[in-house]
Amino acid sequence: MPRHPGTRASQPSTSHGIGQHFTSPRRARTRLKSSTPVIIPGRARKRELLLNRLQTLLSQRGPNPLHHPRTPSPSLAVGTEQDQTVDTFSADFDGADDHANIEVVPDQPPSRPVHRNIQANQYQKWRSTIPTLIEPYLAYLEHTLGKPVPPPAPILSNCQMSCETKKTELVALYYDYFQPICVLSCQCVSLPQLLIHNGLFPTAPSQPRMAVSIELLAFYQALFERSCDAVNALATALNSHYSRQGF
Ligand SMILES: [Zn+2]
Incomplete structure (x- = not known):
């Protein structure tokens, strides 16, 4: 029986040891297949649709979500004692990065309308900043x-x-450390664009004091997408916590 080269039958038989290693013959590939770039069907159309949608969103002059149509009552319009305590949380929560240029008298915290203006200003700044970050991000x-x-x-x-x-x-x-950095922005590259170019996302549109790694944000997003409803875990954890405290 003829033994074709490259087949198992052509390998010399052995009664001891592991014999000769048999390898599959390499199949020659055509250059046409390996050198032609793959065009993913529908990708261009998908990008076009997304750009159109972005354009529609940007061109819409919808109601500002931070603007509350409810007119403030006279007691809230002036800086009363009640007013001074209400916005403590939002003042802390705003990030305060962009508030550095706002002079605040320590004994008299700004009243609620001022905070509304700050939030609305910041919202408008983000709206104008985000479109300039798309190209550097891509x-x-x-x-x-x-x-x-x-x-x-x-x-x-x-x-x-x-x-x-x-x-x-x-x-x-x-991911696991902070690092102080120095950013030299100029007229041709804005501060947020420069941060994006280096893989960081600013925490405020114009005067950020912190920037977060894009990879960290992407990982957080992936976690957020995959995290299940943790109600049972939270309930059990609270039960253990209060049990250990003797309740
Ligand atoms: Zn420049």
Whole structure:
């Protein structure tokens, strides 16, 4: 019986040891298949639809979600004692990054209408800032796809036209550490764009004091998407907690 080269029958038989290692013959691939870029069907159309939707959202002048049509009662319009205590939480929660330029007299906290204005201003600033971040964000994704995240540089700058720079110092939050960084923004690259270019998202639209790693935010989003309803876990945890405290 003829033994074809490359087949198992052509291997020399052995009664001891492991014999000769048999490998499958490599199949020659056509260059046409391996060198032609793959075009994912429907991708261009999907991108076009998303861009149209974004354009529609941006062009809509819908009601400001931070604007409450309810007119404030006279007791709230003036800085009464009740007013001074109500907005303590929202004042802390706003992040306060963009409030650095607002002069606040320590003994007289700003009244509720002022806070509404601050929130509305910040909302408008985010609305105008977000569209300028799309291109740098896509470029960052394209640049870092499938690669390990590079270590952060202590000084961030990407000026192409040697214009006058503005120095901003802030804290960058990564997976497991904080790092103070210095950002040199200028007319051609804004501060948020520069942060996005370096994989950081600002915590405020114009004067951030902190920036969070895009990878960390993406991981948080993935966790949020996959996390189940934790009501039972919370109930059991509360039960254990109060049991240990003797209730
Ligand atoms: Zn510049």
